[in-house]
Amino acid sequence: MDRLWSRDDPATVREVLDDLRRVRELAYTTVMTVMDNLHRKGWLSRQLDGRAYRYRPESTRPEYCARLMRQALDGSGDNTRTLLRFVERMSPADAEALLRALQEHPSSRM
Structure with a gap:
């Protein structure tokens, strides 16, 4: 959530992963699973952009x-x-x- 709150625009899983990898190594599927779970729980909304979803926080x-x-x-x-x-x-x-x-x-x- 911190990574998405710090952005002005919605982000793809890849963009969040690239940002997180500056601090530690993570698998793409790990970040994708977390973001999908946050979407299903209503914390993130998403919109299809080509072949990838762009995620945005539902609240500040x-x-x-x-x-x-x-x-x-x-x-x-x-x-x-x-x-x-x-x-x-x-x-x-x-x-x-x-x-x-x-x-x-x-x-x-x-």
């Missing part, structure tokens, strides 16, 4: 992270305690950003 990195955070919160069993523990571990800058976001978000106004 922030949207993906927010979904993971929502899943973690839903599985916590105690949203309030979980949120408090999360905030306790934030940097002062992150806590300030969260406070600003809460003040600006329409559903948080009372």
